[in-house]
Amino acid sequence: MRATQFARSILTFAALMTLSAQADDRNRRSILLSEHPANGPHSVYVKGQVITTLRFEQPVNPSKTKVIGWEGRLEPLTVVHNKVILEPIRDLHRDDGLPLVVTLADGTEVPFLVRPPWLKKENDWAPLLDQQIDVFKNQDSYASMHAALADALAKNNALTEENDRYRKEETSEDHALAALLASGAIAQTPFNVADRFNGNDGDTEISAQVYRGKGKAAVVLRVKNLNPEHSWSVQRVRLVTMNGGRDRPVAVRATLREITPGGSGVLAIVADGGAFVEEGALTSLWLEVYRHDGLRQAFVELDPSLIAR
Template identity: 45%
Template sequence: MRDFLHCRSVLLAVLVASVASAKDREPQVRNVTFPHRPDQVARPVYVAGEIATVLHFEQNVDPARTKMEGWEGRFEPLGVAGQSVVIMPLHDLTPEDRLPLVVTLVDGTQVPITVTADKDNVDHQVNLFWNPETVKYLRADLESALGRERRYREENERYERERKSPDHALAALLSSGAESQTSLIFRRRYIYNNEGQTDIGMTVYSGRGKVAVVIKIKNHLDRLWNLSQVRLTSATDFWHPFSKTRECAVTMEPHSIPPGDTGVVAIVADKGAFTSESGGLEPLALQLIRDDGLVEAFVKLEPSLARQ
C-alpha cells in the first residue's frame, strides 16, 4: 500500500501550513537604536500576512511624505497617526521580498526601512531611537543587549542538548551520507519533481526503536532554498494548524541550498513519538515545509517502522 501522497494531493495541507507558519512565528516587540544618523542605513522590519506591525518613532510622522514602494495588492494602505506607522500585509512575504519604506518625520528626518520576512519572527512593534542622550535610548540599548545575551545563552544550551542527543547524532550521520555506518534498515524510497522547482528524493529507514527519513533536495529555484519547519504530527489531523507536533531530531546540510545545488534534510524520531494521547500507537505524518509555506515532501510513517 502506498502511504505517500504527492504534494498536489495535499493542497489543503499546503494552505494550512502556510497560514500556520505565519501564525506560529514568535511575535516580538523590538527596540532599534541607531549608532549614527537614522537616514544612513535601512533597518529591516519583519512582517507576516494579516498581522499588523507597528513602527513607533521619537517624533510625529508626516503622512504625506511616508511611502512604501510596491505595496499595491500586497498590503493595506499605510496607517500613519502621531508617532506611529502601521504596516498590514495581506499575504505572507518571503525573506527574498524586500520592499523599501521611507518614513519622514515632521522635522524632515527620513528613516529608511526594509520591509521583509523572517521564518522565525514577526515584529508586532518596533521602537526606533537615535538620540543617545535620552533615557529611552539608553534603556532600549540595555534591553537589546540583555536580549542578545539571553538568546545566545539559549542557543548554546540547545546546542549542548543536541550534542548529547543520540537522535541528533544519528541525524548528523544521515545528513552526511553515512547511512552505512548506522544499523538502520532501508524500507522505501520516493523520487519526484515539484513542478520544476525542486527534485525530491526521500528515503525511509526503520531502526531499533527509531524511524528515520532522509530527504535530498535539488534546488531549481532562482533563490536560496530555506527550510521553515519539519512538522511531525498524527496522521489523522496533520492538516489542522493546531495539531500537536511530535519531537524529532532534524539536521540539514547545508543550512541553505543555493540555486542548482543539492542539500539533505535528515529526520530521526523515537518510537515514543508514535504514542497517542490515549496511550496507544498511531501513524504519523511528516511534512517538510520550506520558507514560503510550500509543503515540499509528505509521508505517512507507521509505528512498525520503529521496530523493537
C-alpha cells in the same frame, strides 16, 4: 505497512502554510536612531500580504510620510497616530529597496529602505521578516532603555539555548544516526527503506525515503532548489502526534545550511520509538518540514509499524 498509508500524505508543498500576520517575538525588533551623519537608512524587511508596523514614540505626520515607487508593490501607506503600516501586495524582488521617509510630529525625518525578507550574512542569504519595529529617537528614555535591555536578554537567552542544544546533540544517538543518513552512510545505520516518494512544486524538487529501524524511524529528503533567485533552507522541523497534536523530540541533520539556486542537499530526520507512544498506546505521527520563508514544504505520516522490531 502499506504504501498507500504514506501516499495520502507524503509531500504537501508550499501553498499549504504561510507566515502568520500576527507579530511575535521572532519578527519583532527595536531600532535606536542615531544622529551620526554616516549612518544610512535602516532596512525594513517585508513579505507579500503580511502587515509590517513601524511604531514610534511620538505621532507621525501623515502628509509628510511617503514611500517612493510603491505603486503596484505595496498597498497605500497607512498612518495611525504613532504607527506606520506597510502591506506589500506581493513579495518584493531581492534587489528591491523602496525609500520610505517617516516625518514625526516634531519635524524629524526618519529614512528607511523597504526590502524583501533577506539579509546578507557573510557569504549567505538568511531570511529576516519584520512584523513590528519599535523605533526610538530618545536613546535615554525609559522605553528605549527597556527595549534595548529586552533585546539583549532575548539574544543572550537564544545563545544559551543554542549552546545547550549543541551540547545535548553532541552525545545524542539519534543525531549521530541522522548525520550518517545525511552523509549517505545508510549501511552503518539500523535502517531499511520502507517507502520512496517524489514531489515538485516548481520551486523545489524533493525525493523522499522513509526508513524502518530497530525502535526508530527516519525520513531522508533529497532537496533540489529550482528557484533561480533565493536559497533554500529549513526554518523548523516538527514531529507531532496525529490525534492530540503534541510535539515530540526529533533529530535533524543537513548536509548544507542553505541550498543555493540550482543546488542540492540532503535533510535527514530521526524519531525515537518513544515518540510514537501516547498514554501507553502506539500512535501515528505527523512530520512537518517548514522552509526558510515559513511555508510548509513537506508533510509526512509516520506509522507505528516503522519502529517494529
